């Protein structure tokens with residue numbers, strides 16, 4: 001449990017057990033973790049005879065994640081007319097800003113935030129932040145606790161959503177945050193009868209052709225700094241148009257920068273479609289550098305190995321220069337401290 005928590009895990013379960021008419025909020029640009037966690041929690045609450053609904057700010061759910069809910073949209077308009085929320089829970093939302101368009105209405109009304117991000121700004125009346133790689137892991141634990149309270153309600157569809165949540169948020173179980181406990185939770189999902197191989201195929205192995213075009217353009221734009229220890233892809237709106245690709249198609253180009261021998265920090269910079277001078281940045285660290293710290297310089301945050309921020313600049317080159325200056329200064333300090341020596345030991 002993190003310092004951001006002001007209630008215990010058991011209290012989280014008590015609150016959910018007592019709650020009625022639960023509205024579950026997910027973060028903007030929804031990922032597998034927020035959607036999978038929300039769907040599974042909705043299943044749990046409905047299995048207990050309660051009403052529960054999920055909403056999101058965005059127009060569409062990414063194609064590869066549609067199987068989790070089986071619907072195109074979770075916008076507030078999709079809520080049933082006769083549903084009045086009495087208890088509001090957010091999942092995988094580290095700051096109310098991430099509620100985006102639904103923030104004005106719900107940002108200050110959240111009763112319980114269930115999350116796993118170390119660097120957040122608490123906004124809910126009660127917050128529980130678990131020390132786990134995916135929010136979905138906390139939801140598995142909630143199912144487990146309800147089972148011990150006599151409600152064994154983990155079904156195949158909820159287990160499918162939770163497997164997708166945990167797999168996507170742990171980089172297919174490759175990230176540092178994965179523990180023996182993560183795999184124990186996954187074992188429980190397997191016992192609920194999931195077809196993990198088919199879920200993985202839907203998530204990773206049926207990419208749209210537009211995404212392949214995006215990958216090709218991104219690799220053409222890939223370049224390096226600091227003796228090839230920093231890899232960067234700067235994706236502009238002009239590139240989006242030239243290659244006829246959508247935001248979703250370039251969502252994961254950051255992984256192209258990170259998976260290269262010798263690279264310590266990978267970075268993607270994406271120009272905003274609405275504000276040409278606004279740039280959205282993702283950073284990944286392979287071994288030693290703390291990219292959450294680097295992103296914090298620009299008002300962002302995240303985890304040591306994966307973080308993000310946004311910044312304003314007159315053009316994409318200036319945005320990149322500002323970021324590279326901070327990155328190179330950090331690498332210089334880490335070099336001076338000998339931080340990379342022995343970093344390869346298993």
Ligand SMILES: [Mn+2]
Nearest residue numbers: 033092135169
């Ligand atoms: Mn997450």
